[in-house]
Amino acid sequence: MTTITALDDLVTALPVGVVITDPDIIASYRQDRAFDPDAGTAMAVVRATSTADVQAAVRWCAANNVPIIPRGAGTGLSGGATAVDGGIVLTTEKMRDITVDPITRSAICQPGLLNAEVKAAVKEHGLWYPPDPSSFEICSIGGNAATNAGGLCCVKYGVTSDYVLGMEVVLADGRAVRLGGARLKDTAGLSLTKLFVGSEGTLGIITEVTLRLLPPQAAASTVVGSFASVHAASKAVLEITSTIRPAMLEFMDKVAINAVEDQLKMGLDRTAGALLVAQSDAPGAAAAAEVEIIEAAFTRCGATEVFATDDPDEGEAFTAARRYAIPAIEKIGPLLLEDVGVPLHKLPDLIDGIEAIAANRDVLISVIAHAGDGNTHPLIVHDPNDADETARANLAFGEVMDLAIALGGTITGEHGVGRLKKGWLPDQLGADVIELTQRIKDTLDPQGILNPGTML
Known part of the structure; x- marks a missing residue:
């Protein structure tokens, strides 16, 4: 049986309309906002509506050795939701339930809710969810957890991992496991919840998050x-x-x-x-x-x-x-978006260094930043139709990351590694940590079907 023929089994296993095979719709799920030029084309898109849908899709992919790319709202800036040829894109955008508990100051959310919708829902109960990416009106809470998103108020209030108390995750074999819960203190077992926050869909697919809430700001x-x-x-x-x-x-x-x-x-x-x-x-x-x-x-x-x-x-x-x-x-032109951060005392060196890189490579780099926590977003403007300028922009992109690493910083403060930055991850983490990371990946995803090509 060919994989294409076996796809009929997936269509049968899921509710009507969940599996999408229309080529035009599939094409719209090839890239996230990073617009990775090397994006492939999936054989189908699964618009999951429940954890059971996700489990069925993952089990089918495992049985047929098919890559599966988890996707939230598609607003990622590092290419972490880039389709691969012959794979499945699984989107959680239809999973949108939320339950708010004012007593425990927590909310149980499905991953398709937008960050802004979570904020609005908890506000009705006199509570506040702090993490606020600039894209909060269009990014999903599942994607925020998968990339450990930050935002403007994180200098004081912290990032997504500081607010995820628990989650439900579908593993590479289709099992759904619950980690953590609505408990402010819990030291039972390994901190597996933290392991999955920021894992960019490479270890499992998040189908529910339990969030810690605060009184209103x-x-x-x-x-x-x-x-x-x-x-x-x-x-x-x-x-x-x-x-x-x-x-x-x-x-x-x-x-x-x-x-x-x-x-x-x-x-x-x-x-x-x-x-x-x-x-x-x-x-x-x-x-x-x-x-x-x-x-x-x-x-x-x-x-x-x-x-x-x-x-x-x-x-x-x-x-x-x-x-x-x-x-x-x-509006000026297409961007290569950076997300580098440094220890605060190195911030002037980073900003001065980026200015020098822009001059040396003769490209326009605009810098915006969550300056209070040393997280900068150098934005490299280039014309993709100008091969020479694009080449210089890509060289500058790498040099900015090299600079951040040399200053004791990071290649990503909140956008994730994705596909676009994984080449620099070994330089930041070192061979031993990369090897340990790969061992964890291989243990949880022995077939390598979960978001292959992202991070590692």
């Missing part, structure tokens, strides 16, 4: 500083973080400022070399004290303008401007 005060150079702004970041942990500390360079201003027309200073947006959500008088610290740091580091506001609408406008940076820069 307090109203925030916002401070905005304009700087003549990116170096001056990066020094201000160190001044602030050596004293306080702000609720947000975001960075945009001149290219990003102007790209956002072109689209939003909100009066950003087009002459500034860099912009920092900081927030404090400390209670009472402590917020005013933090604002003073931030303003003083901006001024000492040469800010040409400092603006502070307690108005929530004004604060949200600057936050929205930072969130819009990537789409705005994409």
